[in-house]
Amino acid sequence: MDQLPVRQRGQCCQVTIELPSEVAEQTVEVLKALADPTRLQIVAALARSQQPVCVCDLTTAFELSQPTISHHIGKLKAAGLVTSEKQGIWVYYSLRGDLLPAARRLVDAATADGAVPLASATQTRAGVGG
């Protein structure tokens, strides 16, 4: 960190691209699915809940329109994070139990709550009330 590389003007080093593009694409797919407050909360709720959850529950919880919730769940489903189970007029959603370890780790890391806030306490922010 303190030892900076020695450089010459007009010449750059080689940086190796670490992740196979296929792996990167797949990872980005999951990250994008999680990178929305509503979807992150949905995933967190599904991860916590022992019982599957239907769309109407989420609609009331998030104060968003039903199509919007459906849209979000559709994205989570497309990313392979959730699975659905229809019963009568309800469709119950739950976190996929057969998530591959890499995806599972991402979900765990993204929904881990009590552990530690992301922002350090030293970074005081004014006006976060809503």
Add this chain to the structure above:
Amino acid sequence: MDQLPVRQRGQCCQVTIELPSEVAEQTVEVLKALADPTRLQIVAALARSQQPVCVCDLTTAFELSQPTISHHIGKLKAAGLVTSEKQGIWVYYSLRGDLLPAARRLVDAATADGAVPLASATQTRAGVGG
């Protein structure tokens, strides 16, 4: 998973929002920073590299214009994931060493390569060569 909740028509259960909105916002900020192939590769490269990396290296590695790389790095910096160190005409970037555990876990999970691919081997895909 097999025991679906009992419901009445016209009445929904309560789904508790798990994450404090502030935590969710912060997490989403990091997720969005990682949810781009180029930025994910940059972070992976920085995580692997012992030596700080300058913009020109990344520009040559990703075949993107220099302003685009600067733009991506700016996002990573805004998300608090990378830090910069200027020396002469070069600006060296590295992964922040003081990442909070939650952010660190996200970065680790997103850049973990060799471990396991996200897609199971059963999902064969045609035409991934590039």
Add this chain to the structure above:
DNA sequence: CAAATACATTGACAAATGTCTATGGCTCTG
């Protein structure tokens, strides 16, 4: 000071995204 190099910033633009309203499909109840 003038030229060259590395990086940041600005402005522009197409594509993707999040949201809503309106509508359609499916299932249960009378």
Add this chain to the structure above:
DNA sequence: CAGAGCCATAGACATTTGTCAATGTATTTG
């Protein structure tokens, strides 16, 4: 079968995002 409830889909629209060309700033070299 008709109505009602739950969910998905389609279309519209404003915002965000990723990218580039052009330009500005800072630093080294001559």
